[in-house]
Amino acid sequence: MAGKKKVLVTGLSGVVGSAIRGEFEERYDLSGISRYGTEGLAPERDFKGNISDLDSILPAFEGQDTVVHLAADRSATADWESALKNNFVGTYNIFEAARIQGIKRVVFGSSQHSVGGNYLDEPYRTIFAGEFDKVKRPVPLLDETTPIRPSGYYGASKAYGEALGSYYNDYHGLSSIHVRIGFTISTDDPKFTGAALSLWLSHRDTAQIMYKAVDAPEELRYTVVYAMSDNYWGMFSLDRARKLLGYEPQDDAGPVLDPNSKGAERDETEYKQHYD
Numbered sequence: 307m308a309g310k311k312k313v314l315v316t317g318l319s320g321v322v323g324s325a326i327r328g329e330f331e332e333r334y335d336l337s338g339i340s341r342y343g344t345e346g347l348a349p350e351r352d353f354k355g356n357i358s359d360l361d362s363i364l365p366a367f368e369g370q371d372t373v374v375h376l377a378a379d380r381s382a383t384a385d386w387e388s389a390l391k392n393n394f395v396g397t398y399n400i401f402e403a404a405r406i407q408g409i410k411r412v413v414f415g416s417s418q419h420s421v422g423g424n425y426l427d428e429p430y431r432t433i434f435a436g437e438f439d440k441v442k443r444p445v446p447l448l449d450e451t452t453p454i455r456p457s458g459y460y461g462a463s464k465a466y467g468e469a470l471g472s473y474y475n476d477y478h479g480l481s482s483i484h485v486r487i488g489f490t491i492s493t494d495d496p497k498f499t500g501a502a503l504s505l506w507l508s509h510r511d512t513a514q515i516m517y518k519a520v521d522a523p524e525e526l527r528y529t530v531v532y533a534m535s536d537n538y539w540g541m542f543s544l545d546r547a548r549k550l551l552g553y554e555p556q557d558d559a560g561p562v563l564d565p566n567s568k569g570a571e572r573d574e575t576e577y578k579q580h581y582d
Contacts, residue, residue: 310335313520314370316357316400317377318344321573322415322490322512326374329513334520339366340377357396360403367407372520375400375467376415382422384460393463401474401482411481412471413519418486418505418532418542420465422457424448425501433539436500436563441539449543450530468530475528483519483526483551487512488534488542491573497564504539508557511535518551526550535559 318338337351338344353366379392456462471482488505496506531547536555547553
């Protein structure tokens with residue numbers, strides 16, 4: 307591992323973490339932290355701790371160059387108590403642990419749900435419903451200038467994380483890149499709903515944008531970018547991700563649904579691998 311960047315990933319065993327793991331193991335000296343550990347990691351790189359408890363996670367941050375923060379209650383309809391503990395307090399603890407241990411950068415797994423209220427409006431509402439014959443292309447694209455409009459406590463927690471990263475950059479010198487992830491799916495098959503066709507972020511595109519965020523120039527102190535594949539029914543501009551990170555999506559979900567495509571249980575936002 308000599309000479310490789312040391313990268314700690316929270317939530318490495320989750321859907322997004324699993325999608326990036328292979329690429330990250332090749333590129334970096336990779337460690338993970340979770341409450342229950344991560345299968346297949348060497349013991350010295352497999353840290354256990356709860357992101358809602360700052361003291362429990364501090365040892366994992368020592369000596370790391372970059373932290374990729376993915377752990378959270380990922381449910382779009384997370385209740386307040388869970389979002390408060392796992393997403394608001396947990397995200398603060400990640401930034402604070404990074405500050406204490408002298409980490410250079412945090413890559414934050416944000417979400418398109420920070421502006422998910424726009425899905426109530428046309429034409430996005432009709433795209434999500436899969437009624438593509440009613441949609442005129444080109445679709446007006448939302449970009450990073452679109453005002454925050456969260457679709458729940460989960461989306462609000464992601465907008466909070468982006469704001470927190472700005473604060474830690476300005477006042478503590480901690481760089482952060484915030485990646486508004488679309489929809490990374492364990493099956494990597496998005497053809498079961500209109501929403502999935504629009505928001506899909508393939509596994510290889512997930513890995514690409516996350517490692518490009520890790521490796522972005524030091525001069526890039528803070529930014530927010532959208533992360534989707536180059537989808538036919540995409541509703542988000544990828545221009546900033548292309549310009550600042552050099553992101554070039556390789557995949558496209560395509561224009562039509564497939565009646566044989568099925569979402570996996572693990573892709574449901576209510577799914578929890580571990581319960582409190």
